[in-house]
Amino acid sequence: MAVAMTTPRFQVTYRITPDDARPVEAHARDICIEETVEIPEDCIPEGHWKAGIIGNVESITERPGNPPAYDCVISYRTDITNNEIPNLLNVLFGNISIRRGIKITAIQFSAEQLAAFGGPRIGIEGIRKALNVHGRPLATTAIKPLGLSAKELAVMCGGYAAGGLDAIKDDHGLIDQHFHPFEERVSRIQEAITTANVRTGKATHYYPMVAGRFDQVERQVAFAKAQGCFGVLVAPFLIGPDTGFHLARKYGLAVMTHPTFSGTHFHDPRHGMTPAILLGTLFRLFGADISVFPNAGGRFTFSLAECQDLAHACRDPFGSLRGTFPSPAGGMTIEKVGAMLETFGNDTALLIGGALLRHSPDPEVSARAFVTALEKAVKERKP
Amino acid sequence: MAVAMTTPRFQVTYRITPDDARPVEAHARDICIEETVEIPEDCIPEGHWKAGIIGNVESITERPGNPPAYDCVISYRTDITNNEIPNLLNVLFGNISIRRGIKITAIQFSAEQLAAFGGPRIGIEGIRKALNVHGRPLATTAIKPLGLSAKELAVMCGGYAAGGLDAIKDDHGLIDQHFHPFEERVSRIQEAITTANVRTGKATHYYPMVAGRFDQVERQVAFAKAQGCFGVLVAPFLIGPDTGFHLARKYGLAVMTHPTFSGTHFHDPRHGMTPAILLGTLFRLFGADISVFPNAGGRFTFSLAECQDLAHACRDPFGSLRGTFPSPAGGMTIEKVGAMLETFGNDTALLIGGALLRHSPDPEVSARAFVTALEKAVKERKP
Numbered sequence: 001m002a003v004a005m006t007t008p009r010f011q012v013t014y015r016i017t018p019d020d021a022r023p024v025e026a027h028a029r030d031i032c033i034e035e036t037v038e039i040p041e042d043c044i045p046e047g048h049w050k051a052g053i054i055g056n057v058e059s060i061t062e063r064p065g066n067p068p069a070y071d072c073v074i075s076y077r078t079d080i081t082n083n084e085i086p087n088l089l090n091v092l093f094g095n096i097s098i099r100r101g102i103k104i105t106a107i108q109f110s111a112e113q114l115a116a117f118g119g120p121r122i123g124i125e126g127i128r129k130a131l132n133v134h135g136r137p138l139a140t141t142a143i144k145p146l147g148l149s150a151k152e153l154a155v156m157c158g159g160y161a162a163g164g165l166d167a168i169k170d171d172h173g174l175i176d177q178h179f180h181p182f183e184e185r186v187s188r189i190q191e192a193i194t195t196a197n198v199r200t201g202k203a204t205h206y207y208p209m210v211a212g213r214f215d216q217v218e219r220q221v222a223f224a225k226a227q228g229c230f231g232v233l234v235a236p237f238l239i240g241p242d243t244g245f246h247l248a249r250k251y252g253l254a255v256m257t258h259p260t261f262s263g264t265h266f267h268d269p270r271h272g273m274t275p276a277i278l279l280g281t282l283f284r285l286f287g288a289d290i291s292v293f294p295n296a297g298g299r300f301t302f303s304l305a306e307c308q309d310l311a312h313a314c315r316d317p318f319g320s321l322r323g324t325f326p327s328p329a330g331g332m333t334i335e336k337v338g339a340m341l342e343t344f345g346n347d348t349a350l351l352i353g354g355a356l357l358r359h360s361p362d363p364e365v366s367a368r369a370f371v372t373a374l375e376k377a378v379k380e381r382k383p
Numbered sequence: 384m385a386v387a388m389t390t391p392r393f394q395v396t397y398r399i400t401p402d403d404a405r406p407v408e409a410h411a412r413d414i415c416i417e418e419t420v421e422i423p424e425d426c427i428p429e430g431h432w433k434a435g436i437i438g439n440v441e442s443i444t445e446r447p448g449n450p451p452a453y454d455c456v457i458s459y460r461t462d463i464t465n466n467e468i469p470n471l472l473n474v475l476f477g478n479i480s481i482r483r484g485i486k487i488t489a490i491q492f493s494a495e496q497l498a499a500f501g502g503p504r505i506g507i508e509g510i511r512k513a514l515n516v517h518g519r520p521l522a523t524t525a526i527k528p529l530g531l532s533a534k535e536l537a538v539m540c541g542g543y544a545a546g547g548l549d550a551i552k553d554d555h556g557l558i559d560q561h562f563h564p565f566e567e568r569v570s571r572i573q574e575a576i577t578t579a580n581v582r583t584g585k586a587t588h589y590y591p592m593v594a595g596r597f598d599q600v601e602r603q604v605a606f607a608k609a610q611g612c613f614g615v616l617v618a619p620f621l622i623g624p625d626t627g628f629h630l631a632r633k634y635g636l637a638v639m640t641h642p643t644f645s646g647t648h649f650h651d652p653r654h655g656m657t658p659a660i661l662l663g664t665l666f667r668l669f670g671a672d673i674s675v676f677p678n679a680g681g682r683f684t685f686s687l688a689e690c691q692d693l694a695h696a697c698r699d700p701f702g703s704l705r706g707t708f709p710s711p712a713g714g715m716t717i718e719k720v721g722a723m724l725e726t727f728g729n730d731t732a733l734l735i736g737g738a739l740l741r742h743s744p745d746p747e748v749s750a751r752a753f754v755t756a757l758e759k760a761v762k763e764r765k766p
Contacts (some may be wrong), residue, residue: 037528086621097646145420238469240623263480264647
């Protein structure tokens with residue numbers, strides 16, 4: 001059936017690992033229907049085929065290896081996604097998320113889509129400019145643990161800022177618990193960081209975690225803005241894929257994304273989305289300025305290749321979109337700074353959390369050790 | 384280390400399938416720390432242990448089978464979840480979603496948590512009362528396909544209502560596309576259903592899909608309410624786990640949940656949450672009056688046992704919470720009505736979508752055939 005190609009389309013590469021004996025073509029066809037009209041093939045109105053409303057299989061390429069797997073490129077009309085995040089995700093990987101053997105490994109967006117979603121509003125260059133930090137990765141941390149008082153967390157942040165860190169984020173488990181209520185925490189911490197910045201002449205940024213209920217989350221973002229925060233920490237799977245990006249844009253704040261509760265996409269090469277697609281391509285498209293991810297060699301399960309692919313998705317040319325800082329984290333240490341620099345290069349936001357607590361009881365000492373190690377590694381790397 | 388049990392706690396059963404040679408106790412300990420304080424064990428303040436802020440391993444039971452797997456019950460302080468949906472999900476399965484070999488198979492909530500989240504506001508009995516339908520499953524459908532005009536969809540719905548269906552939902556892919564803009568679609572469809580209801584004396588309900596951006600979704604819910612819709616169709620993974628439940632409660636609407644984009648939880652017995660936990664226990668706790676899921680024997684991959692467990696989670700005693708209608712769907716047909724009744728019993732919302740389109744070009748005829756088959760199956764089942 002000839003498909004009308006007059007209406008703009010975009011392309012998704014699904015790696016299909018058939019879980020039954022049917023030919024791969026049948027599996028690809030299932031995706032085309034399931035993600036659009038979702039009715040039996042013989043009930044699809046003739047006009048729908050002609051108008052290209054059903055997904056269209058553009059190519060199928062067998063991959064080497066066993067079990068047999070295939071890269072299937074399927075195109076969709078862009079207008080069925082309405083250029084909105086919930087709708088786009090539903091077309092990309094809605095009901096088919098509940099079928100086995102389908103992994104998204106690449107997406108080719110149209111220029112119109114890139115313009116509509118817009119990508120990072122600040123991006124790598126904007127953050128570097130605001131920090132006045134060039135020629136090296138950023139040194140960032142997460143403040144922990146849950147259950148300290150807001151005062152204690154603020155003292156810790158003041159020390160980290162004094163020690164020269166570029167950005168400090170809340171641990172993503174710090175939400176609005178009574179130990180450290182959101183507003184008290186954010187105002188005390190931003191104040192402590194601002195005080196340190198005045199002293200050092202630097203511009204350490206703070207990203208508080210915003211993860212309130214639907215009726216709380218905008219107030220939290222507005223509050224962060226009013227306190228002078230540079231950005232917010234957003235977990236799209238906790239508050240909704242659109243919510244945090246939308247609010248950060250509305251209030252002119254940078255977005256640092258966190259992958260919590262998204263991990264079932266990544267365990268199996270046959271199911272879900274790759275880390276590069278979900279935490280790289282999509283989060284960048286939606287507006288992440290920094291994308292935190294669990295680095296290889298830490299407490300989590302991403303491979304080195306997956307992490308590097310993710311970093312590429314954050315920084316490689318992507319239409320006219322700004323770049324996103326990849327932020328490897330999750331069990332990183334000061335000793336690993338050199339290796340991380342080798343792996344990810346300069347345009348990276350290195351995140352060391354718990355290991356700074358362990359390095360010294362004085363956060364300023366820990367921060368300085370981190371920044372010093374980083375500057376040393378950059379210097380030694382250059383010829 | 385003795386844990387203070389004076390602060391209320393709740394219990395989560397994680398099925399752990401160790402992915403390395405460490406003993407299961409080490410894996411369980413990892414979860415306790417990762418989901419709470421998220422710092423190296425030797426950095427945890429003494430007072431945190433005493434206060435029970437870290438997760439506590441209550442029991443570990445080996446499961447029969449190979450590879451070795453263990454049911455580990457871990458308790459958490461309820462106050463670290465703040466009784467809010469984003470925060471609860473983050474404690475249950477936040478960062479550990481990115482670790483392999485962890486599946487949530489049971490959760491024991493405290494009475495305080497059940498009261499705080501509240502469960503369905505209408506529930507099985509409330510929906511039956513509003514419909515005046517007793518002693519048989521509900522007959523429901525989804526209107527499709529994406530790409531018809533709002534007028535065509537409204538004619539279809541008028542027919543389905545005239546034919547006696549109890550509830551009609553939008554296909555979850557009908558969002559706000561130009562083919563059928565949200566407001567035009569909802570007003571035309573509700574009008575067609577109301578007109579049919581006046582004629583039949585029945586009370587067919589309509590659940591429009593609400594999946595707009597953060598700044599659109601409340602307006603959509605309010606519009607559905609103003610048009611007289613009984614409920615809304617909500618996909619928690621598209622708009623955020625809290626969003627739809629919160630708004631439906633605010634506007635006094637029933638909630639039908641849809642599992643789109645959640646499916647990576649279900650592919651592997653080693654990772655994610657079971658369908659019963661995510662689409663049953665949690666969606667019910669959060670307020671689902673009807674939970675749609677892909678039935679065994681259709682286009683998707685749930686086993687019969689998984690579907691029955693899910694139905695139990697929807698309806699079994701759960702503190703004082705109301706029951707949720709389990710709604711098996713995804714490739715169901717009129718011919719399967721008897722078998723579905725046997726499998727799921729009366730308190731079920733049977734959902735037949737595409738097969739009604741195929742049954743007859745006249746939706747009224749299809750709907751009547753569905754309801755007739757259902758009534759016949761119920762009659763024949765009774766002695």
